[in-house]
Amino acid sequence: MSNLLIPGIFAAGCIAGILLCGLDFTLPDMHGISLYVLYALMLQVGFSIGCGDDCSRILRTMRPKHLLIPAATIAGTLSFSAAVGLLLSQWSVADCLAVGCGMGYYSLASILIVQLKTPSIGLQLATELGTIALLANIFRELFALMGAPLFRRYFGKLAPISAAGVTSVDVALPTIMRTSGSEMVPIAIFHGLLIDISVPFFISLFCNL
């Protein structure tokens, strides 16, 4: 059910926005308000990573070669998103990289992109890119959930984890357990945690290019 929460709230926001538009109501400067909310959010995200129960326990069972799995997810996502950046004339390669490197973290990716791109390309374009980021990362989560059995069958046990991106630590974890087996769960959590940390880093990197 919680899968539908964020898209539902986005839709509710859209409807409220349309209604306000119909009433000829101009919105106040949202960028200034939500910037501080974003800062508070980043502190909380860090906090939850720091005080998570799984963190230290999972880290002990991992070996250095397991770092290659999140590295492959990140490298694969970034290189192919960059290729799309070359195809889409409307956006730069860095813009497409910023959208792609959300890796399923749609709420954070869209918000961060709107905030970080507004000073350089203006609120209109930043909101457009943020909307693309929201949709692209919602699609990724959906495909990760629905495609997991296919990915497992044709591409091996690690494919559902990699496809899930950041959601391999939460939303997609039950599906990964079912398709790849419970022995893959520590790897999936480790993978998700590392991607989780990398998403804000990469988005701010590509938004500032």
Place this chain on the structure above:
Amino acid sequence: MIILVLILIGIAAGYALRRVKALKNVNRTITVTICFMVFMLGLTVGNNSELLGNIGNYGWQALLICCAGLAGSILFTITVNAMFFKGNNTEKEGGGNE
């Protein structure tokens, strides 16, 4: 830059205070904060008729970036799997010749 510093401060604070039970509710406050911000994003999109009229256009661009990222990550993972995880993670079904 500020964002990364805030995350690092958060991780350090979270680790230092990890024994405090009440602070485990931070995931709930994250959900509330994200909901608030996503609502604001929706409000901005809905209030912008030009953007709303183009939502289909953004949809296919989003689909393109999503599929590319998905294909890339799976492709790279197959390579890593074949090179470094042969033996413990590869398919076991092939061995059923008894």
